[in-house]
Amino acid sequence: MSWQKALLFLLLAGTLSSLQRHKFYVSTTNMEYNIQATSLEIICTLFTDDLEAVLRQRYDPKIKLDHGDNRTQNEIYIKKYVLGKLSLLADQKQVPLQYIGLAYENDQVKIYVEGREVNDFNTLFVSNKILFDLSSEQQNIIHVKHRAQRKSLLLFHENPNGLLNFN
Numbered sequence: 001m002s003w004q005k006a007l008l009f010l011l012l013a014g015t016l017s018s019l020q021r022h023k024f025y026v027s028t029t030n031m032e033y034n035i036q037a038t039s040l041e042i043i044c045t046l047f048t049d050d051l052e053a054v055l056r057q058r059y060d061p062k063i064k065l066d067h068g069d070n071r072t073q074n075e076i077y078i079k080k081y082v083l084g085k086l087s088l089l090a091d092q093k094q095v096p097l098q099y100i101g102l103a104y105e106n107d108q109v110k111i112y113v114e115g116r117e118v119n120d121f122n123t124l125f126v127s128n129k130i131l132f133d134l135s136s137e138q139q140n141i142i143h144v145k146h147r148a149q150r151k152s153l154l155l156f157h158e159n160p161n162g163l164l165n166f167n
Contacts, residue, residue, distance in 0.1 A: 025050065025138040027130055029086075033118070033146040040095060040115030044082060044130065048109050054134040055081060065109065078102060082111055085129040090121035121146070122167050126153060129160045 028045045052065045059077045064070065079099040088095035100112035128140045135157075142153040146166045153162035 025131065025135045026141065027128075027138070028141045028143070029128060029130075031115075031124075031142070031144045033120075033144075035120065038116075038118055038120075040088065040090075040118050042086075042097075042113040042115060044086070044111040044113065046109050046111065046131065048104065048107050050131055050134055051078070051109055054131055057134070065104075075099075075102065078109075078111060082113065082130060085132075086113065087127045088115055089123075089125035090115075090118050091123055092125070122165065124164045124166070125161065126155070126164070127161045128155050132157045132160060 027047075030043045030045075032041045034041055048065050052063060055063045055065070055074070055077050058081065063074060063077065065074055083097055083099060086097065088097070095115040095118055098114050098116055100114055102112065103110045124144060124146070126142050126144075128142060130140060131138045138157060140155040140160075142155060142162065144151050144164055149166055151164045151166070153164065155162055
């Protein structure tokens with residue numbers, strides 16, 4: 001009977017450890033066109049540990065994302081990273097992006113970006129490569145609200161770009 005318990009324990013331990021290794025890699029980016037301000041209001045929501053891991057790889061292995069004294073330096077890295085990985089074309093014209101700030105919420109970071117000087121558009125080309133350099137399993141969900149329409153994209157490592165039509 002003892003060897004049966006040991007075998008059962010080993011099977012359960014193997015199953016539990018394989019479950020811990022499997023992680024879901026996803027981010028969500030919400031965009032809304034503000035016609036009065038002629039801007040795209042953008043919120044990128046990322047898991048804090050994923051963002052921290054990619055910033056450690058790229059910039060500084062000692063980075064710790066928190067509310068502490070290093071927040072100013074962390075924001076410099078976050079701004080550089082996000083603006084280097086996200087780009088938009090409205091009716092084939094580059095949308096200038098400006099980093100606004102961030103907020104920590106539980107285990108996620110919300111990063112606020114604004115696309116300025118955006119005239120009303122019919123098409124929006126989105127390139128979002130955020131966290132693709134961390135994991136090939138990363139998926140980026142994009143939701144765009146423009147006029148009375150809401151459209152979405154699912155971007156992944158092999159296809160980090162998408163086009164939305166608002167005709």
